[in-house]
Amino acid sequence: MFPKPHAALVPNTFAFEELPLVKPTGFREYDARWLFPQDINLMGVQALGLGIGTLVHEMGVRPDIVTGHDFRAYSSSIKLALIAGMQAAGLRVKDVGLALSPMAYFGQFALDCPCVAMVTASHNDNGWTGVKMGANRPMTFGPEEMGRLKKIVLGGTYRYRDGGAYEFVEGFSQVYLADLKARAKPISRKLKVVAACGNGTAGAFAPQLLEALGVEVIPLDVDPDYTFPRYNPNPEDMAMLHAIAARVKETGADVGLGFDGDGDRCGVVDDEGAEIFADKIGVMLARDLGKLHPGATFVVDVKSTGLYHTDPELQALAIRTDYWKTGHSYIKRRVNELGALAGFEKSGHFFFNEPIGRGYDDGLLTAIAVIEMLDRNPERSMADLYRALPKTWGSPTMSPHCADEVKYGVVEAVTARFRAMLDAGETLAGARITDLVTVNGVRVATEDGTWGLVRASSNKPELVVVIESPISEDRLHAMFAAVDGVLRENDGVGAYNQTL
Numbered sequence: 001m002f003p004k005p006h007a008a009l010v011p012n013t014f015a016f017e018e019l020p021l022v023k024p025t026g027f028r029e030y031d032a033r034w035l036f037p038q039d040i041n042l043m044g045v046q047a048l049g050l051g052i053g054t055l056v057h058e059m060g061v062r063p064d065i066v067t068g069h070d071f072r073a074y075s076s077s078i079k080l081a082l083i084a085g086m087q088a089a090g091l092r093v094k095d096v097g098l099a100l101s102p103m104a105y106f107g108q109f110a111l112d113c114p115c116v117a118m119v120t121a122s123h124n125d126n127g128w129t130g131v132k133m134g135a136n137r138p139m140t141f142g143p144e145e146m147g148r149l150k151k152i153v154l155g156g157t158y159r160y161r162d163g164g165a166y167e168f169v170e171g172f173s174q175v176y177l178a179d180l181k182a183r184a185k186p187i188s189r190k191l192k193v194v195a196a197c198g199n200g201t202a203g204a205f206a207p208q209l210l211e212a213l214g215v216e217v218i219p220l221d222v223d224p225d226y227t228f229p230r231y232n233p234n235p236e237d238m239a240m241l242h243a244i245a246a247r248v249k250e251t252g253a254d255v256g257l258g259f260d261g262d263g264d265r266c267g268v269v270d271d272e273g274a275e276i277f278a279d280k281i282g283v284m285l286a287r288d289l290g291k292l293h294p295g296a297t298f299v300v301d302v303k304s305t306g307l308y309h310t311d312p313e314l315q316a317l318a319i320r321t322d323y324w325k326t327g328h329s330y331i332k333r334r335v336n337e338l339g340a341l342a343g344f345e346k347s348g349h350f351f352f353n354e355p356i357g358r359g360y361d362d363g364l365l366t367a368i369a370v371i372e373m374l375d376r377n378p379e380r381s382m383a384d385l386y387r388a389l390p391k392t393w394g395s396p397t398m399s400p401h402c403a404d405e406v407k408y409g410v411v412e413a414v415t416a417r418f419r420a421m422l423d424a425g426e427t428l429a430g431a432r433i434t435d436l437v438t439v440n441g442v443r444v445a446t447e448d449g450t451w452g453l454v455r456a457s458s459n460k461p462e463l464v465v466v467i468e469s470p471i472s473e474d475r476l477h478a479m480f481a482a483v484d485g486v487l488r489e490n491d492g493v494g495a496y497n498q499t500l
Contacts, residue, residue, distance in 0.1 A: 002088075004156030005047045011037060020044040025404040026130075027150035029143050029458040030329030033121060033130035036074055040129070042081040049085020049117075050158035052133060055149050056091060056115055057161065061135045063091045065115035066107035068099030070262045071201040072121065072226045078129050079119040083166060086117065090161025096172040100201055100263030101132055102362035103176045108137040109358060110175060116140070120201075120262040123234035124460065126227060132262075132328075138359040139336060140329045173205060181212045183357070184368045189375045191215040194256035194269070196244045198233025199225040202259035202363065209364050210257075213371060220247050220256075233260050235267020235348045236397045238498055241275040249273045255370065255382045259363045264328070265348035266363035268370060270382035277394055279304035281370070282344030283311060284385050288373040289341060289356075290317035299334045299343035299351075301326040302440045303453055303466045305392060310449075310470075312390075325440035327458050328361050335359060346397060346466065393469050393476040399462040400487065401494030407456040407463055410490045414454050415442040417486050428452075429475070429482035444483070450475050452483035463493065467500075476500065 005022035009015055020043035026034035032048070034040040040048075056063055067083060069075040083093050094111050096104060104118040115135045121128035133149075134140035141149070152158055193215045197203035203222035210217045220243065221230055231239035235258040244256035248269050256269035268276045276284075283305065286298050290313075297320040300308050308314065308321035324334045328349045335343040335351045336359055343351035349361040350369070357365050377385060402410055415438060422433045422444075431446035441455025441464070450469035457464050465483060469475035480500055487493050 002047060002050060002156070002158065005044055005154060009041070016041060020047040022047055022153060024150065024154055027146055030141055030146060030327050031130055031132045031459065032146070033124060033128055033459045035127050036078065036129040042077065045078050045081035046085040047153050047156070047158070048131065049082040050089045051149050051153035052117055053086045053089020053091045053161065054152050054158040055145065056135050057089070057159070059135055061114050063115070063163070064094070064113040065091045065117055066094050066096060066104050066111055066113045067117045067119065068096040068104040068107070070120040071098060071204070071224055072126065072129070074129065075119050082117060082119060082131065087164030087166060088160055089158060090163045091115070092163070092165040093167070095166065095168045097168065098201065098204060099173070100205055100364070102264050102360060102364065103173060103205070105138060105360040105362070106176050106179060107169070107172065108134070110179070111169065118262070122262045122459070123232055123260040123265070125232060130459070139333050142329045142333065177205065177209050177212065180209055180364055180368065183365070184213055185372055185375070187214050187371060187375050189378050191255070191371060191374060192218060192251065192253045193371070194218045194220055194244055194247045194251065194253045195222065196220040196240065196247070196256065196258040197222045198231060198240055198258070198261065199223060199228055200233035200259070200261040202233065202263040205263065206259050206364055206367070210367065213368065215371060218247065218251050218253055220244065235260055235265055235278070238275070238396055241267060241269060244269045245273040245275055254374065257367050257370065260348065263363045264361040266350065266366035266370070267348050268382075270386050272383040274383060274386060276386055277346060277396065278348040279344065279346040280307070280386065280389060282350070283307045283314070283389055285342070285344070285369055285373060286319055287311070287313050287317070288376060290314060290319045293341055294318060295320070296341040297322065297338055299324050299331055299338060299340045301331055301345045302437060302443050302455070303346035303397065303464070304344065305394060305468055306449060306451065306470065307390060307392060310390070323437065323439070326455060326464070332360060390470070393473045395465075395467040395476065395480060395500055396498055398465045398499055399457060399460070399497045400465065402461060402463045402492055404461045406492045407461065410463065410487070410493060411441050411454060411456050413490050414486055417489065418442055418444045429478040446479070448475065450479050452479050454483060454487060462497070463487070
């Protein structure tokens with residue numbers, strides 16, 4: 001029997017080569033992330049593959065699974081170790097090779113596989129690896145499945161089964177790109193588009209698709225380099241957005257599009273170089289799509305702007321918006337449950353349901369939606385569409401370091417503190433607290449509409465802080481100072497990755 005994993009092993013020892021290493025904190029709410037090799041070794045990845053196969057059979061799902069890997073120095077070897085474990089557990093594996101996560105999700109439909117296991121660390125720093133998994137297309141695992149998988153793997157209770165198989169699917173990327181092209185409407189407007197890929201996986205796919213749409217493509221950091229020399233491929237990272245903005249202004253492009261490390265997210269910069277956070281892009285798309293689908297429902301995450309409820313144009317179109325938990329699996333499921341037209345996350349995960357998409361997040365499909373929006377508004381620039389939104393002042397997503405073992409406790413303490421302030425009638429940043437939303441962390445709002453969010457990151461040892469004010473930049477800064485002050489009452493909260 002394959003050995004039971006260990007929570008810690010010393011590298012460069014015989015034990016490290018003879019035993020599986022799987023650090024328990026790598027099992028997140030809806031996917032898995034580890035530092036390689038210090039938190040998981042290749043035998044640990046095999047154990048994970050055995051666990052996935054065991055869980056799929058336990059769930060009674062047909063054991064056909066798509067897998068692929070992102071562009072990192074070690075991703076291919078991790079995928080092969082994962083495949084070894086999945087085959088041993090009786091899964092029939094179809095390997096699509098180097099891939100974006102949405103390409104693997106598309107494979108579930110095109111290759112008739114109920115299951116997916118995509119090897120990717122998404123936008124995480126170099127050194128991270130992980131797996132995004134699902135067994136009920138287009139959804140991916142949530143806390144219940146991840147909790148069960150963790151129990152199987154760490155307990156070593158996986159089961160060998162006969163029937164495992166392997167097939168490499170040659171040329172699948174062209175099938176994926178052709179499907180996206182077929183979903184796009186003909187573009188009549190002449191557009192110049194910056195395509196930024198952060199030297200990650202999207203560089204192999206995004207420029208091809210955009211050229212096929214008939215737009216002029218200005219490549220930015222599309223050459224592969226898994227050291228990510230300029231910035232992480234993360235469209236929430238201001239360094240990436242600044243680089244896109246500079247190239248847009250330098251070239252006179254109509255729009256800048258930035259794709260994350262596994263291509264399931266898209267960030268946008270307008271033609272004047274303004275870096276538009278993805279929640280505002282969602283409002284713009286909801287306005288545009290709402291004209292084609294009046295009365296449509298959209299799902300957005302709790303990090304997103306309050307404009308979804310207050311924008312007069314959305315109200316006139318009878319658009320319904322549901323605020324839900326942050327996380328690609330949560331929003332994907334909620335979109336499916338409500339039959340929503342689309343779901344938007346501030347991180348840049350956009351989920352388009354039929355007739356636009358199949359319900360999963362795809363940064364390239366998001367790029368198509370943005371380009372089609374511009375095409376439907378030939379007299380207006382991206383900056384014009386942005387200026388048409390009611391003005392709010394918002395922060396980027398800001399993440400202070402906080403260890404996985406303590407971050408949820410910090411959020412509980414912060415939530416309790418805000419609730420006590422609300423009950424006592426206290427003010428926050430000089431304004432009365434009027435509402436707490438605790439569906440995912442805590443979103444505290446004051447009487448003038450200014451709000452702040454604190455939640456635990458689902459995939460890194462960090463907290464997540466977002467602030468917005470419809471009043472002024474001063475109110476934005478005041479709320480940030482007040483929220484940060486409450487955060488700092490707790491031990492273990494470190495420095496931010498970026499701030500106002």
